[in-house]
Structures are given as C-alpha cells and as structure tokens.
Amino acid sequence: MSELIQAVIDSNEKADLRTFASDLRHQEKRYLLKNDILTAFAEYCHNHQKPENFFSSSNLGKLIYYTQEIIREDSNLCLIIRPKIASEEIYRLTEDLTVEQMPIQELLDVRDRFVNHFHPNEGDILELDFQPFYDYTPTIRDPKNIGKGVQYLNRYLSSKLFQDPKQWLEALFSFLRIHRYNGTQLMINERIQSPQQLSDQIKKAITFVSDRPSEEPFDRLRFVLQLMGFEPGWGNTAGRIHETLELLDQLSDSPDHQSLEAFLSRIPMVFRIVLVSPHGWFGQEGVLGRPDTGGQVVYVLDQARNLEKQLQEDLALAGLDVLNAEPKVIILSRLIANSDGTKCNQRLEKVHGTQNAWILRVPFREFNPKLTQNWITRFEIWPYLETYAIDSERELLAEFQGKPDLIVGNYSDGNLVAFLLSRRLKVTQCNIAHALEKSKYLFSNLYWQESDHNYHFSLHFTADLIAMNAANFIVSSTYQEIVGTPESVGQYESYKSFTMPDLYHVVHGIELFSPKFNVVPPGVNESVYFPYTRYEERIESDRDRIEKLLFTQEDPEHIFGTLDDPSKRPLFSMARLDRIKNLTGLAECFGMNAQLQERCNLILVAGKLRAEETTDHEERDQIEKLYQIIDQYNLHGKIRWLGVRLPKSDSGEIYRVIADRQGVFVQPALFEAFGLTILEAMITGLPTLATQFGGPLEIIQDKFNGFYINPTHLEETAERILEFVSKCDMNPNYWYEISTRAIDRVYSTYTWKIHTTKLLSLARIYGFWNFTSKEDREDLVRYLESLFYLLYKPRAKELMEEHLSR
CATH class of the missing domain: 3.40.50.2000 (Glycogen Phosphorylase B;)
Structure with missing residues (x-):
C-alpha cells in the first residue's frame, strides 16, 4: 500500500479520510483533476473547522497534495497518486476504507467506462506497450537526471570501455574507419590495420606533432601524418591535432566520460542536416501571426543559421579546409501553390545570412487540388505525410548529392516524416516536439471521438507515439517538458499511459528514464533581439x-x-x-x-x-x-x-x-x-x-x-x-x-551557440552509440511500422476520403 495512504489509515485522521471520501461521493463531478481535488479538500477543511496547518501539514493533506486524479465509480474512489516525478501509483478506495492497488490496465478500463465507450462484454481492446523494447538498453535511475541523457550515456560508454578495453578499442577503431567526406577517407587510412596498431601509431603521431610549432597548419603536416595512417579530421593545427590524439590515447588507457564526449565531439561526421517542418506557412517574410506558424518558424530558421555557422567552425577546426568541406543545412517544408503573397510557392529559397542553408519546399501530391494547393491546418495534414516523405527523399538526395547525416523533426508531423525518412535512409533521427497537443487540450484522449472531426487526435497521438519511440534522441527545451514538476505532469509523461476509448490502451507509451531525452533550450537571434540600451x-x-x-x-x-x-x-x-x-x-x-x-x-x-x-x-x-x-x-x-x-x-x-x-x-x-x-x-x-x-x-x-x-x-x-x-x-x-x-x-x-554546440555533440555521441552498441532496433521499428500501417494509415485514409468529398 502507498506510504501516504498507510500514514492516514494508521493515524487519527482515518475518520477524516472517511468523511472526505464520503463528501466526494456526493459531488456531482465524477472525475476530479488536481485543482478540483485541492479545492474540494480546502472546502472540507473550512466546513469542518480544521486548523490552518491541516490543509498542508496533516497526513491527509500530504496524501491529497500528491493525488493527481480521483475517479468516482459507484461507491469506490480510484486514486492516481504521483508521489514523485515520473512515478505513478493507482489505488481503489472502498466505502469501508479498504485499499486495493490497481494495475494500469484496470485504470484504463475505469477511464473507458467513465466516458461510456467501453463495455466489457464487447471484447478486449488493443494494448500498446513499448516497455519490452527498453528492457535491454541503459536507463537512468534518478529522476533528477532525466533530460541529461548524453551525460549518462557517456558515463555508461566509458565504463564499458573500462570493463572490456579490447572490445571497445575494436569498436573505436572500426568507428574511425567509416568516416568519409564526398568519398575522401577521413581520420585513419588502410595503413592502420588493427586497434593495437592504432594505439601504437597514436603515440608516434603525438611525438611528431608535439615537436612542431603549435600553430603550424595541418597541410604542412599532412603528408607525414598520412604515412603514419592518419587522414584529415584530427585538427587544423599541430596543437589541435595533438589535443585530439591525446584524448584518444587517454581513452585507450583510462577512459572517462569527459574525455569520451570531448573526443567524439571533435570527429567530423556531420556535414548535411535536414530540419523537417512541413505543416506551417514556412517563409522568411510575411508569415508571423499566421495559423500554425510563429514560434516554430523563428526557431527553425535561427537553428538552421546557427547550425551552419557551428558546422563551419567545427569543420575548420578539424582541418577539413584542405578538402574544401562545406556543410549544408536544408529546412524541409511544404510548397503551397496558393501562397497568399508569401514565398511559400517557391521550391528553393536560401536562408538569409547563410552560405549554404536552404528552405526546400516539396508539395503534397494533388489528391484534391482544391485542398493540396492551399494551406492545410496542422490538424488535417496527416493523410499526405507518407507520400510527402517518399517525394522528399528523392528531392533531398538530389539536393545533397547523397544522404544527410542527421534528420531533425519538428512538431508531431515533422517528427513522423523524420521517422519515415530516417527509416528509409538509415540516418540518425532527432525529434523536437515544440508542443505536444495532448497536454494542451484537456481530456483530449478520453473524448477523442467527440473532437476527432476537428482535431483528429487519433492520428495525432498515434503519430507522436511512433515518432518519439523511433527517435535516436529527443531534444526538449525544458526538463518539465519531459516530466513536469512535483505538481504537474510533463508533456512526454502524459504519453506514459493513457486510453483512447474504442481505439487502444497505452500501457507503457514512452520510457521517461531513457537516455534519449536531452534538455537543450533554444537561443535568441542576437542580431535581431538585443537590449534596448544599444x-x-x-x-x-x-x-x-x-x-x-x-x-x-x-x-x-x-x-x-x-x-x-x-x-x-x-x-x-x-x-x-x-x-x-x-x-x-x-x-x-x-x-x-x-x-x-x-x-x-x-x-x-x-x-x-x-x-x-x-x-x-x-x-x-x-x-x-x-x-x-x-x-x-x-x-x-x-x-x-x-x-x-x-x-x-x-x-x-x-x-x-x-x-x-x-x-x-x-x-x-x-x-x-x-x-x-x-x-x-x-x-x-x-x-x-x-x-x-x-x-x-x-x-x-x-x-x-x-x-x-x-x-x-x-x-x-x-x-x-x-x-x-x-x-x-x-x-x-x-x-x-x-x-x-x-x-x-x-x-x-x-544562446544559439550553446544550443548548436550541444545538438551537434548529441548527434555525434548517439551516432557512436548506435554504431558501437550493436543495439538491434529492428524489433522496435517493426513494431512501430505495424502501428503505422495497421492503426495510422487506415484512419489517414478515412480523412483523405473526407477531403476528397469536399
């Protein structure tokens, strides 16, 4: 039993619990959220002339504080208690104060019955459970560290290196061999044939560069380093090359998470990035204040500019100027033929203030030109996204002259397209939610059938589940976006378990303790937004x-x-x-x-x-x-x-x-x-x-x-x-x-400098993790594809048919 409930029952406040529960049974409301519960308890304290501190300091007051929801069913009360962040306990409280712990499946049934959509004699409902796919991956233990996934992953990887240095040196060696830029080998060449030889050559190279002036450029050292087995990518000067080699040498002898992060962050493995943002009016002028636009457009444009700038800096520091390496960032959005005076009808538009960042607009296929040539709200674009992803793949491959190295989804639709693209291209996928609609619309999952005509939450939330579980890593702007506060449930936390009556039950929708979550807040465009005193x-x-x-x-x-x-x-x-x-x-x-x-x-x-x-x-x-x-x-x-x-x-x-x-x-x-x-x-x-x-x-x-x-x-x-x-x-x-x-x-x-440095570091570290862990995600991806084809697509087809009839 919950310690909070036990403390009440074992004290002289048991009678108060009985009376307060009786009051709730006589309320008109049958489903009480946290504010309702606190209001009802405040009224109880007032009506029964309780001391001032009873509301917050009594055992019953503490129980009420941590109770997130109460559902009244017949004479029983179902209590959903959240004793700490990212944790939930469910109990049934009977009239005689018997307390029974309830499994999550039973709670979902109670919620179904509350909205009169579920009748037990009509058969079982589909259950979605992602927990088994996280059983074999590292998970964070302390809720305080949720959102610090990359720090945890670095510690985990470095401890693995320490436990089995031979296996992990083999992995590092193999990882260094795979990097190329436009067909040119980077990092190490065929002269280094084994991990042991790599270790030996590192020490020779350290001796060589340590004798050179620190500022001596790489191109003067290139020939000698090449003979030792080292290609461009280690640094632009003797001093920078020395630092990078020392980091790898240190990792070989006594690995630690700081050295691992510092070394991986220097490897040039990201040159081409796609930022996916399909739904809105995506333009650089005349779009602020339009529906579905605003903050996300500002965010993505600023991110694109600063990612290009950071990549240019990183590639220069890596010594890739000798290869004329140039990064490219593409914002993938939607071409809108009837663009209402904006440039959203242009296929390609350069991002202002950049050298090689572009907005690439791909149209929706013209299933119904009356709709597809115009803007379509974010709540209605779901039927077009699969074919949009297929068409976008072709366009991206043409623009990049190859595959991208990182795909970043934005918002629910962009994240679903990112999943479809990364699955086909075998590329690292990052998700950025911006906002999860499920948190914004109260009871949106419970009453989805009543609002589906306008909002299509059945498609929306299914897309969210698919994309967030498919992502290699997820970037959130804040900690509480993931798991909320002690008083409130986080946006991602709201997907941990929920019901969509008559459609499916989500028993375990997302692993909040997964190291895929990282808090990386955005910055501000400092050339536009600066103090009024300047x-x-x-x-x-x-x-x-x-x-x-x-x-x-x-x-x-x-x-x-x-x-x-x-x-x-x-x-x-x-x-x-x-x-x-x-x-x-x-x-x-x-x-x-x-x-x-x-x-x-x-x-x-x-x-x-x-x-x-x-x-x-x-x-x-x-x-x-x-x-x-x-x-x-x-x-x-x-x-x-x-x-x-x-x-x-x-x-x-x-x-x-x-x-x-x-x-x-x-x-x-x-x-x-x-x-x-x-x-x-x-x-x-x-x-x-x-x-x-x-x-x-x-x-x-x-x-x-x-x-x-x-x-x-x-x-x-x-x-x-x-x-x-x-x-x-x-x-x-x-x-x-x-x-x-x-x-x-x-x-x-x-600042965007902090943001982009962290984001690129994440891309490299998760790329290394995916390569070295040999984690077989195929079972998870197949499960997600099943949801896509068996749940998402049939409902998307229904919406498409409705569109065609307009």
Missing part, C-alpha cells in the same frame, strides 16, 4: 516608424483602437490568436481592473482583425471574443490591437520601443511548451510576466528577473501586474533592476 545598433527611422505604429498611427485596415493617452505605461503581448495563447484572457484581465486601466495601455500584436479573413476556426472564435471583451469592459481608448504581419527586424524593435517607455511584456498562455517570445522580450530588456504553466518556469526566476502569473486566475493576474507597475512608480530603479537581470539571464543560458 542605441548605436538601432536605426532611428525604424524606431520612429514602430513607435507610430504602436501608439498613434491610424490604419483601420490593420489597426483597431485609438489611445486616449499614449503616454501611459504600455502592457504588451504578441502571439497568434488561439485559445491556448489566451490573449483574450489578458484583455479580460485588463478590463476587470480599473486601476490597471488608469495606469497602463494594452497593446496587442495578434494576427488578423476580422473573423471573415481566416479559415481557422479557433482564430475566428478568438477574434470575435476579443471584440466582445473590448465592448463588455469599454476598453475603447485604452487598447490597441495590431493585425499586422511583421518582418523579424520589426518584431525586435517593437520590444525595444516598448522598453523605451518602461513597458511590461505579459505572456498569458494557458500552457506554453517553452516560450521563445519570453526570451525575445527579456533579452531586449523588457520586464516579463509569464504563465506558470510550462517552460517559463525554467526561464524566469520568479521576482528576480521576471514574474510568474496564473492566467486562469484573472483577478490575481491583474493584481500581480499592478503590483509590479506600482513598485516601478514608487521606485524607478526597480524597473531597471528587473530589466538588467532579464538581459543577463538570457545571455548566460539561452
């Missing part, structure tokens, strides 16, 4: 133009609202108009607080102004709701709503112009997987208040360099904003203190 880098004409746009310009086509007093402190937010981004919630919060309206103006940059201009039903609903809120609270003269699409340079200056007026950035999302706009605001020097649900918890240090808000509590959010504004009015230095700390936070932790 006046010498700002263009005065741009600043004046943006200031008029934000505060005074009249343009009924693109701007709603005229400010009565433009000099008030601006509260600013910028996001697309959908339910999760919750800009309407911020407007309502502002409208409910008269003091806030007296001191501030609300400035919103948010997509379109008119419902009839969008085909996205969520955006349309939010546009209509925002107008209703403005009228309901009479916000005319106090709000500006800009329905504009901005070039990136302008979006950077917008933050700075708001900072010039000592404004505040508010990010009110109901859930935010990471929060790129938060980094953009902070690096420009804008004090930021952001949602406490999701990634901002790890970006902001509350009350030090920013503030958390609970966007579901509008009055409390308004008070929090007002409190900050009031402190700034009383002490003008307070705004500058928070501003300066915000800038420092981003530069110390969230």
